[in-house]
Amino acid sequence: MNIIDEIKNIILERDEVKANELFEEYHPVDICLELEDYEDEEIGIFVKLLNKENLGLLLESAEEDLARIIMRFFTNEELIETFAFIENSIVADLLGFLSTVRRKEILSLIKSDKQNILKMILSFDEESAGSIMTTNFIALKEHLTADQAVKKIISISPKTEIIDKIFVTDDKHRLSGIVTMRDLLVCHADTLLRDLMEECDFYVYGTDDQEVAANLFSKYELDILPVVNNKMVVLGVITSDDIIAVIDQEHNEDMLQMHGVNADEEYDSSLMESFKSRLPWLVVNLITAFLASSVVKGFESTISQVVVLSAAMPIVTGMGGNAGSQTLSIIITSLARGELSLKEDFKLIFKEIFLGLTEGAIIGLLAAGVFVFWHHNLYLGFILFLAMILNMIIACSMGFLIPLLLDRLKVDPAIASSIFLTTFTDVFGFFIFLGLATMFLPKLV
Amino acid sequence: MNIIDEIKNIILERDEVKANELFEEYHPVDICLELEDYEDEEIGIFVKLLNKENLGLLLESAEEDLARIIMRFFTNEELIETFAFIENSIVADLLGFLSTVRRKEILSLIKSDKQNILKMILSFDEESAGSIMTTNFIALKEHLTADQAVKKIISISPKTEIIDKIFVTDDKHRLSGIVTMRDLLVCHADTLLRDLMEECDFYVYGTDDQEVAANLFSKYELDILPVVNNKMVVLGVITSDDIIAVIDQEHNEDMLQMHGVNADEEYDSSLMESFKSRLPWLVVNLITAFLASSVVKGFESTISQVVVLSAAMPIVTGMGGNAGSQTLSIIITSLARGELSLKEDFKLIFKEIFLGLTEGAIIGLLAAGVFVFWHHNLYLGFILFLAMILNMIIACSMGFLIPLLLDRLKVDPAIASSIFLTTFTDVFGFFIFLGLATMFLPKLV
Numbered sequence: 001m002n003i004i005d006e007i008k009n010i011i012l013e014r015d016e017v018k019a020n021e022l023f024e025e026y027h028p029v030d031i032c033l034e035l036e037d038y039e040d041e042e043i044g045i046f047v048k049l050l051n052k053e054n055l056g057l058l059l060e061s062a063e064e065d066l067a068r069i070i071m072r073f074f075t076n077e078e079l080i081e082t083f084a085f086i087e088n089s090i091v092a093d094l095l096g097f098l099s100t101v102r103r104k105e106i107l108s109l110i111k112s113d114k115q116n117i118l119k120m121i122l123s124f125d126e127e128s129a130g131s132i133m134t135t136n137f138i139a140l141k142e143h144l145t146a147d148q149a150v151k152k153i154i155s156i157s158p159k160t161e162i163i164d165k166i167f168v169t170d171d172k173h174r175l176s177g178i179v180t181m182r183d184l185l186v187c188h189a190d191t192l193l194r195d196l197m198e199e200c201d202f203y204v205y206g207t208d209d210q211e212v213a214a215n216l217f218s219k220y221e222l223d224i225l226p227v228v229n230n231k232m233v234v235l236g237v238i239t240s241d242d243i244i245a246v247i248d249q250e251h252n253e254d255m256l257q258m259h260g261v262n263a264d265e266e267y268d269s270s271l272m273e274s275f276k277s278r279l280p281w282l283v284v285n286l287i288t289a290f291l292a293s294s295v296v297k298g299f300e301s302t303i304s305q306v307v308v309l310s311a312a313m314p315i316v317t318g319m320g321g322n323a324g325s326q327t328l329s330i331i332i333t334s335l336a337r338g339e340l341s342l343k344e345d346f347k348l349i350f351k352e353i354f355l356g357l358t359e360g361a362i363i364g365l366l367a368a369g370v371f372v373f374w375h376h377n378l379y380l381g382f383i384l385f386l387a388m389i390l391n392m393i394i395a396c397s398m399g400f401l402i403p404l405l406l407d408r409l410k411v412d413p414a415i416a417s418s419i420f421l422t423t424f425t426d427v428f429g430f431f432i433f434l435g436l437a438t439m440f441l442p443k444l445v
Numbered sequence: 446m447n448i449i450d451e452i453k454n455i456i457l458e459r460d461e462v463k464a465n466e467l468f469e470e471y472h473p474v475d476i477c478l479e480l481e482d483y484e485d486e487e488i489g490i491f492v493k494l495l496n497k498e499n500l501g502l503l504l505e506s507a508e509e510d511l512a513r514i515i516m517r518f519f520t521n522e523e524l525i526e527t528f529a530f531i532e533n534s535i536v537a538d539l540l541g542f543l544s545t546v547r548r549k550e551i552l553s554l555i556k557s558d559k560q561n562i563l564k565m566i567l568s569f570d571e572e573s574a575g576s577i578m579t580t581n582f583i584a585l586k587e588h589l590t591a592d593q594a595v596k597k598i599i600s601i602s603p604k605t606e607i608i609d610k611i612f613v614t615d616d617k618h619r620l621s622g623i624v625t626m627r628d629l630l631v632c633h634a635d636t637l638l639r640d641l642m643e644e645c646d647f648y649v650y651g652t653d654d655q656e657v658a659a660n661l662f663s664k665y666e667l668d669i670l671p672v673v674n675n676k677m678v679v680l681g682v683i684t685s686d687d688i689i690a691v692i693d694q695e696h697n698e699d700m701l702q703m704h705g706v707n708a709d710e711e712y713d714s715s716l717m718e719s720f721k722s723r724l725p726w727l728v729v730n731l732i733t734a735f736l737a738s739s740v741v742k743g744f745e746s747t748i749s750q751v752v753v754l755s756a757a758m759p760i761v762t763g764m765g766g767n768a769g770s771q772t773l774s775i776i777i778t779s780l781a782r783g784e785l786s787l788k789e790d791f792k793l794i795f796k797e798i799f800l801g802l803t804e805g806a807i808i809g810l811l812a813a814g815v816f817v818f819w820h821h822n823l824y825l826g827f828i829l830f831l832a833m834i835l836n837m838i839i840a841c842s843m844g845f846l847i848p849l850l851l852d853r854l855k856v857d858p859a860i861a862s863s864i865f866l867t868t869f870t871d872v873f874g875f876f877i878f879l880g881l882a883t884m885f886l887p888k889l890v
Contacts, residue, residue: 027646029665150630157627164609164626181609181626182602185595201472218693220474223686240685241668244692248663251696252778255703259774260767267779271796275803278771282808285767289760290815296756297819303748303755310748310755311741314762314871315734322705322730326723329704333697334712351716358720363727370735374742426759 007034011045019049028061036066044073052078056085059094068097076106088114088135089236092121120235129213130206132246133227133236139167140193142176147189149179165224167234168197174232175200203228206235210246215338217243254336254414258329260285284419292317292426299434306444308375309437312384315367317429320391323359324421327352327399332414335407342404349400356396357389364388379443387433391425398424452479456490464494473506481511489518497523501530504539513542521551533559533580534681537566565680574658575651577691578672578681581605584612585638587621592634594624610669612679613642619677620645648673651680655691660783662688699781699859703774705730729864737762737871744879751889753820754882757829760812762874765836768804769866772797772844777859780852787849794845801841802834809833824888832878836870843869 001009003026010019022031035043035058047055047070055074059067059082071079071094083091095103095118107115117135124130138156140149149166157163164181177197187196203226204213213225217240225243227236253263260281265274296303296313303309334340367388368381402420403413437444446454448471455464467476480488480503492500492515500519504512504527516524516539528536540548540563552560562580569575583605585594594611602608609626622642632641648671649658658670662685670688672681698708705726710719741748741758748754779785812833813826847865848858882889 027665154630157631185599186602217686217689220472221686221690223684239668240689241662241666244662244685244689245666247689247692247696248782251692251700255696255700255778256774258700259770261771261774265775267775267785267790267793271799274796274800278768278800279804279807281771282764282767282804283811286760286764286808286811289763290812292763293756293760296759297753300752300756304752307745307749308742310758311738311745313755314741314759314875315731315738317759318734318737318867318871319727319731322727323723325704326706326726329701329706330710330712333700337693340712345712348712351719354716355719355723359724359727362724363731366728366731367735422763426763 003030003034007031007038007046010049011038011042014045014049016049019046020051020054023054023057028057031058032061032063032066036063040069040072043069047073052082053085055082060086060090064097067094071098076102076109079106080109083110088117089121089131089133092118092131095122096126124206127210128206129204129208129210129227129238130235132210132213132242133206133238134242135236137167137226137234137237138163139169139173139175139234142168142170142192142194142197144193145189146184146187146191146193146196149193150184153181153184167200167226167237168193169234172231173234175203175226175228175234178226200226204238205230211250211336213238214243214246214250218247218337250336254332257412257414258332258418260418281419285422288419288423288426291423292430295427295430296434299430299438302434302438302441305441306380306437308371308380309434309444312367312371312380313430313433316384316387316391316433317426319363319367319388320395320425320429321422323356323363323392324395324399324425325418327355327396328403328417328421331400331403332417335403335413340404342408345404349397352396352400353393356393359396360389360392361385363392377444379440383433383436383440383444387429387436390432391429394428395421395425448475448479452476452483452491455494456483456487459490459494461494464491465496465499468499468502473502476503477506477508477511481508485514485517488514492518497527498530500527505531505535509542512539516543521547521554524551525554528555533562534566534576534578537563537576540567541571569651572655573651574649574653574655574672574683575680577655577658577687578651578683579687580681582612582671582679582682583608584614584618584620584679587613587615587637587639587642589638590634591629591632591636591638591641594638595629598626598629612645612671612682613638614679617676618679620648620671620673620679623671645671649683650675656695656781658683659688659691659695663692663782695781699777702857702859703777703863705863726864730867733864733868733871736868737875740872740875741879744875744883747879747883747886750886751825751882753816753825754879754889757812757816757825758875758878761829761832761836761878762871764808764812764833765840765870765874766867768801768808768837769840769844769870770863772800772841773848773862773866776845776848777862780848780858785849787853790849794842797841797845798838801838804841805834805837806830808837822889824885828878828881828885828889832874832881835877836874839873840866840870 006022010022035046047058050058059070062070095106107118110118121130121135138153140152153163153166166179167175168177168179170176178200179193179197183196202216202220202222204216206227206229216222216225223240225238226234227238228234256263256265260278262277265277331340364385368385371384372378372381398421403417406413406416451467455467480491492503495503504515507515540551552563555563566575566580583598583601585597598608598611611624612620613622613624615621623645624638624642628641647661647665647667651672651674661667661670668685670683671679672683673679701708701710705723707722710722776785809830813830816829817823817826843866848862851858851861
């Protein structure tokens, strides 16, 4: 029997034993993916059958919508009991899904040490390093011996996520270094942590953007990253498995936003969600299209005399758009990795200008050849050739400049770059080509 | 003094002490990033000053080009000495950068146990799970006690990367479970690993694509993933910090390929590399552009009678392209995450058709309104409205179908989807709009 049928039967028969056994057979992530297809009441029947530990596993893996539905079926007291099985940063996420009133009610009922940690996590912005950190880490004082440290670790290890990297702190709780479990086990029992620890090269502040943390992980292949406050006290730790979700999210956001889609639209979003996600961008694009269209309209009399121009002009603008978006995708990818800055890399614009020139010359020559062959008019070919070169230079240099300028202005370049680029390549493309055609009109008719 | 000046001085003064001290102050990744800007001979001077351990750190962090340059300055014997400080999977990468002749020479000089591991890693394809795994893991027999296990781990831990997750194997070396260091430390000393271990839910084969591993990490938030052969013998392990590089790489490939750029082009690639990376795609696009252009040419006589059509037609094709690429980006993102299949999700095409219809109706109405206002011709507005709806339906359904079909045919949808999409939206867009205009020609002139 597969997971679909099993869940169906469990809901039908309200079978408590089988509901909890399901967690031995399947990963909570897969159970969540199945549950998403059920009606709210069916989900309610299923989750009410679970013991608090399995309910905790389910809530840990549930996406926002499903988590909201699940939590609706439980009292505040039941949820608090369940939260005992869930890592604090995820409990904070779950609390964030609730109404302000209910969140405050539940927080006030949680015992004060856990309550303070949760309030601290909730105080950080949604996409900050502090919001994704784990608070179950081990920090030990630097005057402890290796032997004392190992005993301490054993006594508190059931409550922590990572036990192979231990933070070492000074008298004022400030991060002073890191020791590994391996070093603790192989050194002399009376070695002081102070002498054993290694310096901690990287850390982030709780208020830093999660992308800062993600870039550190990518660049230096870290496995953990401590999160500190401005007094260098460790608040939590980000692990590489936490950061994978962030990296996926940031990449997908870039990919979707570059194509005018809201970052949270999924392939199975409802029709209304998709509609709301896409329409605003289409309207913005329409305004751009009208800008380009009014350039064409301005040259109506030229086109009416040489109608073949209307068949050639989309080639100039289209190819400009293509060349520009090649540059754009490279610059946006590099910006996301934090590799590029307007100040340091400005001279690379000359490479792009030269690329536009050579690409334009080759593509222009090919395009011109075809039109000369079709129309036996050398001037038409020459105009097409020249317009292609000029538009590709604009395309490549704008594909370079626009995202860097937006980045400088603290606007996410993935969102707005392509609309600006298309405006340039379309408006200039039509203008250059039809303008040249108007200049050489006597040779064309 | 900053890193740039320090390296400059070290090379000028050939200062061995300062060269090696640099590694206490800076991360090897940062030293590599600086070195990339130097001439080959300068790099040679610098790396010859390093002791083998620091040379190993440098090679571990170096990109392919830099690693090739560095290795050129050392004999086979010197490289082998250096490889002792480098993790095997990276040694295998480095060997892969050498000529076949030199690779074979070096391999034959390496002692046989390490040689066999390297040959095994080298036998896997470049983007397979086997090529990115670490071979420094701990596997213990299931009949050992916790106490015996801890002693064994302490004795071999200096040679391994991960010590908090230990693989447990049966008599035939097959993977039977995983124990954590935490469990070993807190349990009774005479507990058997067999009774302590947890089942291993996830594993990959060495021959599996690295993307399969990456998707497992993303979906189930894993921290490690064993790599096995077809007899279930553990060959290595992939850690979440290894997989971050893979996830970054796969995402960037998708982003670049979707815009017609080779996956290995960087913002600072040489002019020639960029040129080679981009030109082929532009030529393919040019062919598409000519297809669309020849449709326009076919309607020359219609356009010559109603010139305003030439100002309206790029709006129809442009908006179709925009709407289609919205769908495309969502489908490609979902495919990359392994969430979508043609068979299971075919019915979602109806959502896209309906989206195309509604988006087309709204955008078409806006566009028609402007043209009716400009030209006082209701028929022109009606044709624009109708063409927009039809082209958006084609755009959205093709944006859905094309990547799924390509995926089914084992073609990477990121590479080819957008060219097919633009062909459809341009060719159909021009054809529908100009075709309708020709039908209603008497009402337009």
